[in-house]
Amino acid sequence: MIIFGTSSSTIHPAKLDGGCCPFCKTENQMWIQGYRKYFHVFWIPFFPLWKKVYSVCSHCKGAFEKQEFNNEKLITSFENFEKNRIKIPWYHFTGIIIFLLLITLIAVLPLLTN
Template sequence: MIFFGTGSANIDTKKTKNTVCQHCKTDNSLFINIYRRHAHVFWIPVFPLGKSGSSYCSHCKEVLSQKQMPEDLKMEYKNIKGNAKGPLWQFAGLAVLACLITFVIYSGGKDKENTQLYLNVPVIGDVYEYRANNGNYSTMKIRRVTEDSLFLSLNDYEINRISRLYKIEKNENYPEDTYGYSKSEVKLMKRQGIILNIERD
């Protein structure tokens, strides 16, 4: 379940100049509070949505929204709002997202590099994840390596999603029988998209 919503943070509070509270008529008692709303996912701020604010009288405690303010106060409010800068933490989610994207790109490149290395230099115990003719997925494990051939034990089970291969990747699921393939045949299966990934402990 994904939790998302909005929140707000006070980004500036300034005392107004040459203003009088319209309610209690006290001079220089008005403050402007500026807030910035932000969207969040799992309570992590992702990006700001906009700014709003209100005035506050320190003497009579009257609070006014922008629409309720007299014109002179409204002008000062707009200036303070325009100059108010929010905290960088309201962009924390974007920073996290950028890091995740960078990590995924790096990991994908590293996985591709490792797969090619494992394909060129196979060792006993390597597990080949492959797509079967019926569209399901399974694995086969290298039991013996010779100069030009690989001898693989085929997993007794298949599964309909590649992301669930871990459920059948168990030593007891591999029989003693092995099938021999030339190294060139295995590389061809990789190029054809039959072998999808190679895992090595």
């Protein structure tokens, strides 16, 4: 039996540079956080699927999705952070790496034994 499915890893919260809360209007108290889904086989991450990021205000504790942002500064700092700072962790590709290593090994082994 092959056990597979999806799991998720946390994108650790980080403070955004600037932007104000869409709800309480507090300046410069916005954080970005979220999670990333990946596909796993026997709990080994194979490849990343999608990520979900949103913003949290540390003043009113409200959580907001990107489409709820109502000020340009917040959208800009959120998008900059999302683009430049949130990278796919290498271990989400562990399964693919193992798979490629196996293929390489199978291809190379007959050459070594000859």
